[in-house]
Amino acid sequence: MNKLTLLAWIVRSILFLTAFALLPAANATTSQFIYKPASPTIPAVDLQKVEGGHLERFQIPFQIQRLSDNVYWVSVSYYNVTVLVGKESVLLIDAPIARGKQILEAINTITNKPLSAIVYSHAHSDHIGGAGVILEESGNNNIELYATEAVSDELVSHQMTIPAPTRIISEGFYFEGHYLKVNPNLVGHTPDNTVFLIQDGNRTILHAVDMVHPDQLEFRNFSLAQDPIVFQNDLEALMSMDWDVMVTGHNNLGYKEDVRFLQNYIADIREYLGRGFSKFNFSDHIKGDLPYAWFNGYKIEVIDFAHELLARKYRKGREPEFDIVGKTHVEAFYWAMFTR
Numbered sequence: 001m002n003k004l005t006l007l008a009w010i011v012r013s014i015l016f017l018t019a020f021a022l023l024p025a026a027n028a029t030t031s032q033f034i035y036k037p038a039s040p041t042i043p044a045v046d047l048q049k050v051e052g053g054h055l056e057r058f059q060i061p062f063q064i065q066r067l068s069d070n071v072y073w074v075s076v077s078y079y080n081v082t083v084l085v086g087k088e089s090v091l092l093i094d095a096p097i098a099r100g101k102q103i104l105e106a107i108n109t110i111t112n113k114p115l116s117a118i119v120y121s122h123a124h125s126d127h128i129g130g131a132g133v134i135l136e137e138s139g140n141n142n143i144e145l146y147a148t149e150a151v152s153d154e155l156v157s158h159q160m161t162i163p164a165p166t167r168i169i170s171e172g173f174y175f176e177g178h179y180l181k182v183n184p185n186l187v188g189h190t191p192d193n194t195v196f197l198i199q200d201g202n203r204t205i206l207h208a209v210d211m212v213h214p215d216q217l218e219f220r221n222f223s224l225a226q227d228p229i230v231f232q233n234d235l236e237a238l239m240s241m242d243w244d245v246m247v248t249g250h251n252n253l254g255y256k257e258d259v260r261f262l263q264n265y266i267a268d269i270r271e272y273l274g275r276g277f278s279k280f281n282f283s284d285h286i287k288g289d290l291p292y293a294w295f296n297g298y299k300i301e302v303i304d305f306a307h308e309l310l311a312r313k314y315r316k317g318r319e320p321e322f323d324i325v326g327k328t329h330v331e332a333f334y335w336a337m338f339t340r
């Protein structure tokens with residue numbers, strides 16, 4: 001190797017290593033987490049997640065990860081629930097549709113105690129539409145169904161055939177010695193969405209559905225958040241609450257690092273949109289007989305501009321998901337910030 005070739009090699013190596021160091025993490029902040037196979041017996045330590053992706057999770061009936069002495073994360077084909085084993089019986093938070101039997105099977109592998117309570121997080125039937133099957137299959141006619149007044153009202157207004165709540169909850173309630181703190185104020189996803197905090201020994205478990213989806217970019221339009229600005233404020237509220245590990249509706253266990261990633265992602269979207277709003281001139285588009293074109297022309301310019309900046313920062317390493325959801329994320333905040 002002559003001197004020039006050696007020099008070229010060194011320069012190339014430095015460039016390669018620099019480029020590598022600048023790459024965004026493949027997922028949220030993967031390197032911060034510890035990935036292990038799901039364990040129904042050993043509680044996950046801080047920042048521990050469950051190995052494997054959604055394809056593997058679709059191929060097995062369920063996965064169970066213990067989170068504390070009495071609380072378990074149960075995942076059934078990409079839908080997650082919380083199981084709390086009390087002194088006499090079991091409480092379940094959420095009952096995803098078409099997964100009732102597997103959830104009962106999972107509970108039966110954790111404990112011989114009977115299920116006596118199901119809690120609804122919100123009225124979306126994909127997360128609670130399995131309650132009827134669970135009631136039937138369990139053979140227990142005395143299972144209590146807990147929900148806030150807002151969830152109960154939504155179920156009526158949606159005209160869903162999901163079993164109606166039997167106990168209305170508001171600030172919190174006791175289940176066999178465990179206090180479940182109820183927070184009905186994080187309502188960006190839906191006006192009835194409810195999050196729960198369970199203190200168990202030295203761990204606090206948060207159950208928060210359809211807000212943060214660890215290890216992936218968010219679903220389209222941030223899971224169709226009914227109010228993206230409120231949704232963004234909800235993330236701030238999640239950060240200010242005291243908890244150790246989060247059971248989310250989908251994908252892996254969540255930590256504050258996952259919430260922070262999403263907060264930064266949204267802050268970037270808003271910054272890029274802000275730049276787009278000032279770069280392009282709305283009045284340039286005011287022409288023609290009909291107003292629709294004005295809005296559309298401006299919208300396309302601003303969204304394409306912000307989407308391009310977002311892609312530069314977040315697309316690399318996650319191209320397939322970014323190409324499906326990235327633009328919808330920009331659009332959600334465009335509508336929320338500019339016009340509705």
Ligand SMILES: [Zn+2]
Pocket residue numbers: 122124127189210
């Ligand atoms: Zn939902």
